[in-house]
Amino acid sequence: MNFFTRMVLAQMMLGLNNGAFYAILSLGLAVIFGQLNIINFAHGAFYMLGAFVALLGYTSLSVLPGLAGFHMNYWEALLIAPLVVGLLGMLIERTMIRHLYKLGNLYGLLLTFGIALIIQGLFTNYFNVSGTSYNAMPDILRGTVNLGFMRFPTYRLWSIIISLGVCLGTWLIVERTKLGSYLRAGTENADLVQAFGVNVPLMISLTYGFGVGLAAFAGVVAAPIYSVSPIMGEEMIITVFAVVVIGGMGSIMGAIITGLCLGMLEGLTKVIYPPAANTVIFFMMIVVLLVKPTGLFGKDQYGE
């Protein structure tokens, strides 16, 4: 293998790593949009919250009475953070977002954007914006693996595998199970599904909780790689929205595939012309919007 091929393969792997994060975040957005018709601008804030639950669980829980000496480890954080953040999401859905379903989705966007600003502002007030290291990475995931063309950090390999696993699991649940069929039916005609005895409002709350739980999960997976900072979600969310626009709102497989492909495209750009790395996705977005405004995998809601 010559130098250039090795370099390209290496960058593709790194792109896949970022793409896995894009996929899991845009997947959550797609699920929420599909069910609630809400463009969830608070998604980045929940991603950040997930990372903070992991961080604070590891460093700060032990000061609470009855928990002396307790440090939530990485594996526990992978489960607990999405649950905690998911419950918070459900609370927000029940108390605030619920009132906006009858209005246009611009109102939901504004509300969730406001929620994101409040959460982020609170964390900026109490935590270092330049970030804090999360040091609870399990020993088994430290070090590097030889992939033949490069030595790849074990943790990054793990983060690709676990993210893809969660993405596929979600796709299976929504597309291939009875619960999923209720969800999809609820999107088409909520009144009719309710008439069959399904508790649609509860289903909607659970969907929102699940969607933001996915964001929190991505936050925990990202915590050992990036610094945990109050603005980590803000930086991520804009790119992820571009991914969703390119993939098409509401398509689950579309969100997953687009996330992965755009991650790799970004990786390649970093070798070929580095200064364009953070604009290439937006360039793609413009092209897609011109050629196919509903997105690569989006359905034309008027054409059918």
Place this chain on the structure above:
Amino acid sequence: MKKHLIQAVAIVLLLGLAPLANAAGIRNGVVKIGVLTDMSGVYSAIGGKGSVVAAKMAVADFGGKVLGKPIEVLSADHQNKPDIASAKARDWADTDHVDMIIDLLNSGCGLAVQKIGAEKKVIIINTGAGATALTNEQCSPYGIHYVYDTYALPKVAASSIVKHGGKTWFFLTADYAFGHSLEENTAAFVKADGGKILGQVLHPLSTSDFSSYLLQAQASKAKVIGLANAGGDFINAVKQAREFGIVKGGQTIAGLLVFLTDVKSLGLEAAQGMEFATAFYWDRNKASREWSKRYFAKTGAMPTMDQAGVYSGTMNYLKAIKAAGTDDPDAVMKAFRAMKINDFFAVNGHLRRDGTMVHDMFLVKVKKPSESKGPWDLLKIVRQVPGDQAFMPMSQGNCPLVKGKK
């Protein structure tokens, strides 16, 4: 008739005395100091609320009054946007009659506000921004560059690294004015000391994933990877360099603008062994320790060089007012230039004609986790570099004020 006469006399007296009141003493009966900084963005941990605390501590330590008149501290968030910074500075100068603005913390904001200071005769003490333009082509008779600049930091760090074997360099550079100027200055010092530049890669501001750039740096086989960036970009780059085993593979990471909060964020495990230049470290001597502990008690964090600089700058500004016997900006600047500045922050400091506050700089090294005795025991001082060797000589600069004097 008599009433009119009294009025006339009163008016004449007032008119006659007004210029006198301006020439000496405190105008408007109060000295106002404005801390203009980043309160919520990427640089807020470096300055932000800590800078406001530092300025208030200086005022309290000075006694709360100068020449018998009260001192007031105002603060505002410039959000790292030069237009907001300029609007606030104008507002402060015109309606609040602010006498001095300190911190700035961002070169774009710093340059914009210094221009307004020159126009409105408001003294600007820049402790946070690094651009050398502040004391060169855009220097101002009322502008003071107090803590560090993008010449002094790489001068101190790069020369030392090259002399100790780091002959080949590869740069990771933030793709905006600050990154470019930092890289350019550093490259010049590296070459001057016999080193070689093997390549560079530009990355966008606020990048979270540096792995691609790091692989390119690794492939270059350069001995030293110079990080011409700051804050979150710097932290992520160092963290990920460790993940890819770059330091273990024998390459050195050189941070070109590092604040104490960055080292704290990274943790010693990731940052150990790194050398960089700084204007201040809290654990340098007894005076710096004493002040920093008082600061710590108020904020819960040890001060960065910017925050310590805000205290020192405010304190010496008040001393200059006292020495001048007035807060008239021309007289204060004259008194400031005549002072020797030596305190817990500045060593052998003096204010030059071009606005640079020349003082000794320090080359520091991040401790190993085993060497650290506490959560803020992070650095050890390797070398003290005299100010005239660290800062750009005025003869090399192009400040019109200096040329005019010749």
